[in-house]
Every structure is written in C-alpha cells, then in structure tokens.
Amino acid sequence: MAAEIINGKELAQQLRTEMKDEVVSLKNDGIHPHLTVVLVGDNPASKSYVRGKEKACLETGISSDLIELPTTITEEELLNQIDQLNDDHSVHGILVQLPLPEHINEQKVIEAIRPEKDVDGFHPVSIGRMMTGMDTFLPCTPYGILTMLQSKDIEIEGKHAVIVGRSNIVGKPVGQLLLNNHATVTYCHSRTQNLKQYTNQADILIVAVGRANGIDASYIKEGAAVIDVGINRLKDGSLTGDVDFESVAQKASYLTPVPKGVGPMTITMLLKNTIKAAKGIENSEG
Numbered sequence: 001m002a003a004e005i006i007n008g009k010e011l012a013q014q015l016r017t018e019m020k021d022e023v024v025s026l027k028n029d030g031i032h033p034h035l036t037v038v039l040v041g042d043n044p045a046s047k048s049y050v051r052g053k054e055k056a057c058l059e060t061g062i063s064s065d066l067i068e069l070p071t072t073i074t075e076e077e078l079l080n081q082i083d084q085l086n087d088d089h090s091v092h093g094i095l096v097q098l099p100l101p102e103h104i105n106e107q108k109v110i111e112a113i114r115p116e117k118d119v120d121g122f123h124p125v126s127i128g129r130m131m132t133g134m135d136t137f138l139p140c141t142p143y144g145i146l147t148m149l150q151s152k153d154i155e156i157e158g159k160h161a162v163i164v165g166r167s168n169i170v171g172k173p174v175g176q177l178l179l180n181n182h183a184t185v186t187y188c189h190s191r192t193q194n195l196k197q198y199t200n201q202a203d204i205l206i207v208a209v210g211r212a213n214g215i216d217a218s219y220i221k222e223g224a225a226v227i228d229v230g231i232n233r234l235k236d237g238s239l240t241g242d243v244d245f246e247s248v249a250q251k252a253s254y255l256t257p258v259p260k261g262v263g264p265m266t267i268t269m270l271l272k273n274t275i276k277a278a279k280g281i282e283n284s285e286g
C-alpha cells in the first residue's frame, strides 16, 4: 500500500484563508485580534519559529508583536512582563516561546499567563479543562494533528491510537484529545520495553520523540495512519522527522511529511486560538 501524504502546509493555507474572512468580520464588529509573542534569548530555532508565527498572523489579518528579551533577564522581570500583558486589554493572546533559559522556571511562567489569554493551551487550567472535555484552548500541535486526521475522515472512534513520546506539549495532550474523540489510547516512551509490540497494533500512530528517522516500516501496522511530529535538523541544514518516510510510506495508509506536515498546522491552530481569545469564547462558555 502506498500512503496518501497529508500535506499540512496546504491544509494550513486553506484554514488560514477561512480565518482571514472571519478576522475581517470581527474587525467590522470592532474586535482586532492581537497576539503578543515573548521570546527570551537568541536560540536560532526559536527565532525561526517566531518568524513563522509573525508571517502567519500577517497572512490572516491578525496583528502581532514580538517582545524580545535578553537571556540574562530574571524570572521576576519576565513574570512582571507577563503581568503587564495580562492587564493589557488590546492583547488577546500571549505566547511565551519555549524553551526558556535554565535559570527560569518554565512552569511558573506558563502559570502566570491568564488562562483567558493562554493561546498555547499550556496552562494547567487549559489542560484540566481539556482533560474533562470542557471548551478551552487546545494545545496547538495536538489540535493540528486532530484537524489533519479529521480532514481526511480518518476514523478515530474505537481505533487504537499509540503515542510515542510523553511530553507535556505533544505526547500527553494528543493522547487525551484522541481519547476525548473515543480512541483507545496507549502511551509509549523512552522506558517502554519492546516498543514495536505496541506500535505494530496502532491504527493511528503519533510519533513525537525527537530522534531522526527512528521509526521505520517494521514498527508500522499495514494501513495505519502515521503522524510524524519530529523536527530534526540534519548537519546539512535540512529538516527531517522521527519517521523513516520512504519505508513507512510503503506500508501506511496516511502519512504526514516533515517539513510541510504538522509544523504549519501548529501555527495555524495558534491563529485559531487567538481568534477564539479575541471573541472571548473562553470567558463565556463551559
């Protein structure tokens, strides 16, 4: 079987066009969606992602600004900055680019963001609401993955979803989101013994481990839908996923590429959450 490739870039473009119209109508009602991105330090990968977010905002008519802070900033100064943004009524969404420098407690920073402005969906309130099936900001990468599966009418209900990776930003929440959509979910991670015995049972396989091309066809059940969340930069500067694309494409029914897969969808769901924040849905529902 040759897999159908799910082009995340194309789907992202399509969704952004739809959102553009929504932003126009919001502006007609006097609501101007605005995202503020906070970037600490000068990690080149972070800078590149942040540029992608700015470009996407521009495309959609969402205004955005970037607050760049030096690596030497103290935790207290960063928390003060977030407080200011919390109180600023023109700011609907706040995104603090991760990772943060070692001397800053990431969890503390995430918790400082008002849940109503938590467009990343990383705040414990957002996570708790997602876990209990309430209306909330869904974390962008899991939300993007769900949207990709739904765009191809890939059945989730009753299917076995296997997640490889248990990070707070991808692995754990994507499993929860698939569970909310009635999948049977198995979590695997670095200490899982005999990983293949699980992945070989997956109807839907989500790979988010951060090891280039580690998952080859021998890990795949014939006809599985495979989502590659890995972003690994090779020595020659090119990007590659966690999945061995060539071999897995021979066995899976659907496969997401890297680049042009989950990445552009992550950014698109951030835009969606920013529009949601601007509409204040989070305040009025659930």
Ligand SMILES: Nc1nc(=O)c2c([nH]1)NC[C@@H]1CN(c3ccc(C(=O)N[C@@H](CCC(=O)O)C(=O)O)cc3)C=[N+]21
Residues within 6 Å of the ligand: 048, 049, 052, 095, 096, 097, 098, 099, 120, 140, 231, 239, 258, 259, 260, 261, 262, 263, 264, 265, 266, 267
């Ligand atoms: N608070 C926070 N929220 C995040 O959402 C967040 C973060 N911190 N830290 C880093 C990760 C990573 N991330 C990506 C977003 C887009 C692409 C993306 O668009 N990638 C393109 C390629 C871009 C390139 O060529 O470099 C693609 O896959 O086609 C990748 C990665 C968001 N993250």
